[in-house]
Amino acid sequence: IPDSEHHRRKWQMALEMIDELIAWGRTPAPVIADAGYGDATALRLALTERDIPYVVAVKATTSAHPADAAPVQPPRTGQRGRPPTLCYPDAPISIKTIALAADATAARTVTWRDGTKTSPTNPTATMSSQFLAMRIRPANRDIPRHDDGSLPPCWLIAEWPHGAPEPTGYWLSSLPADTPVAELVRLAKMRWRIEHDYRELKTGLGLDHFEGRSWLGWHHHATLVTAAHLFLTTLRLTAPKANGQD
Structure with a gap:
């Protein structure tokens, strides 16, 4: 399967699961995703159509105004x-540009959580870095324009560590314009939780221990593992002290 087709199938499957959640009467929280999903303009538009905000990683080459x-x-x-239609006088440029x-002087220090690796200089394992947060207008021929010809605005979050010559990571977010920068960064960095949960599902709860060959058997196994993780x-979340003692 070509890489582009593989990614398209991935985000389409993710969207199907979101639609199923909506059908159950559940309102999805902001969607967090890596660039494998975030680079898909169609996925971002589909989330916007469903009034679901997102914070997704994108490549530095993503074009915008x-x-x-x-x-x-x-x-x-x-x-x-x-008569000629309204258009931007200048061509879009990359979000890196x-x-x-x-x-870099416009970047501000944001702490998003406390980690686990302490040190003499960081006893609380505080995880922080420098971030830029600004409003931009992603430019893509598939993005619908407003009546005045303008492209919809959104957030650009760029991690620019102190001393680095350029940003090391980029995210787009459809959260409201008054969203605090600390909240944008917290959500952008939330993927650690996804990776942690996936590792726990595999190593702690045996998601990868299934040795059967039927779809029904795999479905039962994955369902029980997911229930245990829930x-x-x-x-x-409800009894952290008791959980820590077990």
Whole structure:
């Protein structure tokens, strides 16, 4: 399967699961995803159509306009035909270029959680870095424009560690314009929780221990493992002290 087709199938399956959750009457929390999903413009548009906010990683080459860019009406060259449509006077640029134009001095330090690896200089294992957060307008021919010809704005979050020559990570988010930067960063960095849960499902609860050959058997196994993980997660959230003693 070509890599592009593989990624398309991945995000389509994810969207089907989200739709099933909505059918159950559940409102999905903000969707967090890596660039394998975030680079799919169709997925981001589908989430917006469902009023589901997202914070997704994207590649540095993702094209966009600055937030203050505005479409203009090109001059008409003849008397016949339709008048030219509104368009941006400048071509879109990469989000890396937009971030570099902001300069590293505009980045602010944000702490998103306490880790587990302490040190004499960091006894609480505080996890923090420098981040830029700015409004931009992603540019893609598939993105619908507003009536005035403008592209919808969204957040660009860029991690720019102190001393690094350029940002090391980029995210797009459809959360409201008044969302605090600390909340944007917390959600952008939430993938550690996904990776932790997946590792717990495999190594702690035996997700990868299935040796059968039937789809029904695998489905039963995965369902029981997922139920066990839900129980442990609920226990951690509702009785953290008791969970820590067990």
